[in-house]
Amino acid sequence: MSTAASQASAFYREIAESGVIWSIRDDNGFPAPLTFTGRRAMPFWSSESRALVVIGGVAAYHGFRPVAISWNDFRERWIPGLTRDELLAGINWSGSRAIGFDILPSDLARNVEALRNSG
Template identity: 45%
Template sequence: MSVSAAQSAAFRKEAPAAGHVWTILEDDSYIAPHKPDGSRAMPFWSRQSRAQSVVDQVPAYSGLEIVAIPFDAWLRDLVPWLAEQGVLIGVNWSGERATGYDVSPQDILGWFAAPEGTPSQSTEGS
């Protein structure tokens, strides 16, 4: 399994369990860097420590602010908005160049859809 595949699998397991995802802000705005093909991807991490590692290792992200977003709000509000904007979702980017899988918002929604007949993973009210 590649590092990117392992990071993606970790994201799918850890994010719902943590109840949050983490991203980084630059000047109070979310970042969504352009990729070589012209598309954009907004990074999210399943643990604060993963985001901190990128901020510490990648010069372009040095000193940027790490923020937590409640998992349910992210999935309900931000992921569909990113789909409308045509922005991909970077999951658990890592390493000196902050690389990893960039996934469509539709795929993210599919990852976390509750199977029919089972309750969703919502933690609202708890």
């Protein structure tokens, strides 16, 4: 399993268990940088600690703070908004450049919901 695939697997499992998804923001809002594919992606993490590692380790995100979002709010409000704005969802970005797996918001919701419904 690739690093991105293992990060994605942990992401879905941890959110399904906790019912919380994490993002980061600063005074200008939530980041949505261009990815290598030329599309914008908003990053999300499955734990506050994962988000804090990126804030502390990636210069572009210094000054950001972690934000907890309940899974229900994310599913009902954020997924439609991300879809409307044609943003991808970045999953547990990591490393010195804060990169990882980017997917359609609807796929993120489907994958987490499948785990929540299976337990």
